[in-house]
Structure formats: C-alpha cells, structure tokens
Amino acid sequence: xxxxxxxxxxxxxxxxxxxxxxxxxxxxxxxxxxxxxxxxxxxxxxxxxxxxxxxxxxxxxxxxxxxxxxxxxxxxxxxxxxxxxxxxxxxxxxxxxxxxxxxxxxxxxxxxxxxxxxxxxxxxxxxxxxxxxxxxxxxxxxxxxxxxxxxxxxxxxxxxxxxxxxxxxxxxxxxxxxxxxxxxxxxxxxxxxxxxxxxxxxxxxxxxxxxxxxxxxxxxxxxxxxxxxxxxxxxxxxxxxxxxxxxxxxxxxxxxxxxxxxxxxxxxxxxxxxxxxxxxxxxxxxxxxxxxxxxxxxxxxxxxxxxxxxxxxxxxxxxxxxxxxxxxxxxxxxxxxxxxxxxxxxxxxxxxxxxxxxxxxxxxxxxxxxxxxxxxxxxxxxxxxxxxxxxxxxxxxxxxxxxxxxxxxxxxxxxxxxxxxxxxxxxxxxx
Numbered sequence: 124x125x126x127x128x129x130x131x132x133x134x135x136x137x138x139x140x141x142x143x144x145x146x147x148x149x150x151x152x153x154x155x156x157x158x159x160x161x162x163x164x165x166x167x168x169x170x171x172x173x174x175x176x177x178x179x180x181x182x183x184x185x186x187x188x189x190x191x192x193x194x195x196x197x198x199x200x201x202x203x204x205x206x207x208x209x210x211x212x213x214x215x216x217x218x219x220x221x222x223x224x225x226x227x228x229x230x231x232x233x234x235x236x237x238x239x240x241x242x243x244x245x246x247x248x249x250x251x252x253x254x255x256x257x258x259x260x261x262x263x264x265x266x267x268x269x270x271x272x273x274x275x276x277x278x279x280x281x282x283x284x285x286x287x288x289x290x291x292x293x294x295x296x297x298x299x300x301x302x303x304x305x306x307x308x309x310x311x312x313x314x315x316x317x318x319x320x321x322x323x324x325x326x327x328x329x330x331x332x333x334x335x336x337x338x339x340x341x342x343x344x345x346x347x348x349x350x351x352x353x354x355x356x357x358x359x360x361x362x363x364x365x366x367x368x369x370x371x372x373x374x375x376x377x378x379x380x381x382x383x384x385x386x387x388x389x390x391x392x393x394x395x396x397x398x399x400x401x402x403x404x405x406x407x408x409x410x411x412x413x414x415x416x417x418x419x420x421x422x423x424x425x426x427x428x429x430x431x432x433x434x435x436x437x438x439x440x441x442x443x444x445x446x447x448x449x450x451x452x453x454x455x456x457x458x459x460x461x462x463x464x465x466x467x468x469x470x471x472x473x474x475x476x477x478x479x480x481x482x483x484x485x486x487x488x489x490x491x492x493x494x495x496x497x498x499x500x501x502x503x504x505x506x507x508x509x510x511x512x513x514x515x516x517x518x519x520x521x522x523x524x525x526x527x528x529x530x531x532x533x534x535x536x537x538x539x540x541x542x543x544x545x546x547x548x549x550x551x552x553x554x
Contacts, residue, residue: 169321174465198551209543212431214444214452217424233429240427247422254415261411265404276394293377300370307363314359321352431456457539465524473553480529483548491535499526
C-alpha cells in the first residue's frame with residue numbers, strides 16, 4: 124500500500140512532483156498558512172474590518188453627541204439664586220375710628236373692590252350733614268350778594284345823577300334867592316325914598332296947617348301917606364331880610380347837594396366792594412363744597428376695599444380703634460407673580476430682554492414658561508444700605524450678581540401654587 128502524504132505537506136527540496144500542477148491551480152494563487160506569516164483567514168479579516176468601522180462610528184457618535192451637548196449647555200443660562208416675587212399691597216385705614224366689621228378671613232381670596240373692613244360711620248355721617256348745612260347757608264349768602272350787586276350798581280348810578288341834578292337845582296335856587304335879595308333891596312331903596320318924600324311932605328303940610336294955609340284934610344292925607352310909607356319901608360326891609368334868609372337856605376341846600384354828590388361819587392367803589400363781597404361769598408361756597416366733598420370722602424373711607432385681586436393676610440379684628448395710616452391688611456396678588464433671578468455678571472453676555480425661559484419650581488416640581496422682562500440697572504449690593512467701597516482696604520474681586528426679572532406667560536400660574544418667596548431655578552434660552 125502506497126504511503127499517503129498528509130494534507131498541506133510541503134514537498135521536499137530538489138524533488139520533482141510526479142504531477143505537473145496546472146497554472147490555474149488554486150494552491151498556487153492562495154498563499155499557504157505555512158509559507159506566509161501575515162496570512163489572515165478571510166473570516167478574521169471581515170471581523171476586524173467590522174470592528175474598526177464600529178470603533179470609528181462610535182468615535183463619531185461620541186464627537187457629535189459631545190458637540191450637541193456642548194451646544195445645548197451653551198444655549199441657556201441657569202441659576203439657583205432665584206425667588207418668586209410680587210408687589211405686596213398694604214391696606215391701611217384712611218380715617219380713624221372703631222372697627223365694627225371685618226368681612227374676610229386670613230388667606231382668603233378676594234376680588235378688587237371687595238369691602239374688607241368697615242369702620243363706624245356715625246361721626247362721619249354727622250360731619251357730612253353739617254357740611255351740607257354750611258354749604259346751603261353759604262350758597263344763600265352768595266345768592267343774596269349776587270342779587271345785591273346789580274341793585275347797588277343801579278342805585279349808585281341813580282344817586283350820582285340825582286346828586287348832580289340836586290347841585291344844579293341848588294345852584295339855581297341860590298341864584299334866584301340872590302336875585303330876590305337884589306329885588307328886595309331895590310324895593311327897600313324905593314320905599315325909603317318914598318318915605319323920605321312922604322315925611323318931607325308931612326313936615327311941609329304941618330307948617331302950612333299951622334299957618335292955616337291948607338286944609339287939615341290935606342294934612343291928614345299927608346300924615347296917612349307918611350305913615351303908610353314908613354310901614355312900607357318896614358315891610359320892604361322885612362322882605363329883604365326874608366330874601367337874604369332864602370339865599371342862606373339856598374346856599375345850605377347847595378352845600379348839601381354837593382355833599383350828596385361827593386357821596387354819590389363813591390358809588391363805583393361801593394359797587395366794587397359789593398362785588399368783592401359777592402366773590403368772597405362764592406369762594407366761601409367753594410370752600411364749603413370742598414369741605415362737604417372731604418366729609419363725603421371720609422365717610423366713604425369708613426369702608427376699606429381691596430385695591431387689587433389677591434389673597435388677604437389681616438391683622439385687624441372687630442373692636443379695634445384704628446388710626447389714620449395704620450396698616451390693617453396685606454393683599455398678595457398671586458396672579459402677578461414674577462421671578463427675580465440673580466445671574467452672575469459673566470452669564471449676561473448674550474442675555475437679552477424677550478428671551479424665553481423655563482422656571483423649575485423647587486416646592487412643586489412644576490416647570491413654568493416665561494420670558495425675560497428686564498435686567499436691573501445695577502448689581503444687588505449697590506441697592507443695599509451699606510454698598511461696598513472697593514477704593515479702601517484690601518480688594519478681593521468677587522463675581523457680582525445682577526437681578527433679572529422673568530415674567531410668566533399668561534395662565535402659567537393658574538393654580539396659584541407659585542407663591543412669593545419660593546425658590547426656583549430658571550433656565551434662560553439664549554437662542
């Protein structure tokens with residue numbers, strides 16, 4: 124039996140094979156594991172190639188994930204130094220008095236305009252009634268003076284015209300009286316001349332009667348004429364005296380008329396004075412009306428109402444005597460809550476008003492949506508009672524924080540679980 128060569132045997136050197144291999148023999152194309160040390164089976168090469176591809180893909184995935192993660196981290200700024208804030212509305216008494224009713228309890232939700240506390244209104248009702256009476260009296264006085272003004276004006280004008288007319292009449296009366304005096308004096312002179320002639324005639328007739336040259340009847344006529352002439356002189360002189368008295372009376376009337384005219388000339392001043400009193404009365408009416416309005420306001424202030432819609436915290440009870448300006452309640456408008464986030468100054472490089480934000484609430488675990496409303500004009504320490512002074516002492520640089528106001532989107536705090544003072548973590552997205 125012929126000896127069989129084991130597979131993959133190596134032919135001896137210098138010996139020729141009994142069979143001439145074909146040029147297309149696969150044994151000549153594929154290297155033998157025993158002759159090529161770098162020979163790798165096809166299966167192992169495929170596994171190695173696949174492993175390299177997986178490693179490369181893994182590296183690329185890690186790089187892409189790292190880039191995306193870095194971009195995500197740089198797309199927003201976050202801080203845990205943030206709290207919910209709101210404007211607290213203190214409700215104070217505007218008038219003093221005795222509290223007769225408290226219409227709310229602690230932590231009760233109230234609407235704007237709701238009556239919270241009532242103060243005894245009795246004193247203020249009396250003050251309103253008194254103010255109304257004072258106003259009515261002032262209005263009556265003003266109305267009376269307003270009627271008096273035109274009457275005074277007409278009277279003053281009439282008195283001035285009447286006084287001027289009186290002066291003219293008195294002047295005419297003086298002139299007439301003086302003319303009467305002149306006429307009376309002329310009459311006296313004429314009567315005296317006639318009396319002298321009558322007395323001379325009587326003397327001549329006396330001599331003639333004594334000589335019996337004329338009849339006694341003629342003498343008697345001369346005697347009667349002389350006596351009549353003497354009486355006429357007395358009457359004429361009396362008339363002259365009366366005329367002179369009339370002159371004095373006329374001059375007195377003229378002086379009185381002149382005084383009346385001077386008094387009438389003060390009529391415009393009297394009208395101005397009356398008008399001034401009327402204006403003062405009108406001003407007094409306005410003052411009384413203002414006092415009435417103030418009394419009515421004070422009466423209205425006895426009912427203390429909620430200035431805004433919110434939750435009430437009270438310190439007032441029935442029976443308290445409150446004073447003007449004393450705080451009684453505080454209204455917290457939970458629908459107006461915002462977030463104050465104190466970001467580091469290095470975090471504000473790309474932060475702007477209007478950027479979107481998410482607020483994570485520590486107490487409830489909620490995530491609320493909002494936006495940046497404003498950025499404070501200075502760092503927080505500058506608003507403190509004792510701001511830092513870096514120009515003195517040893518200086519240590521500290522990263523400062525600036526308050527940023529973030530407002531919630533409408534309806535985000537619908538359940539009102541976010542309360543002022545709660546800690547939150549806002550994320551402001553910069554893109």
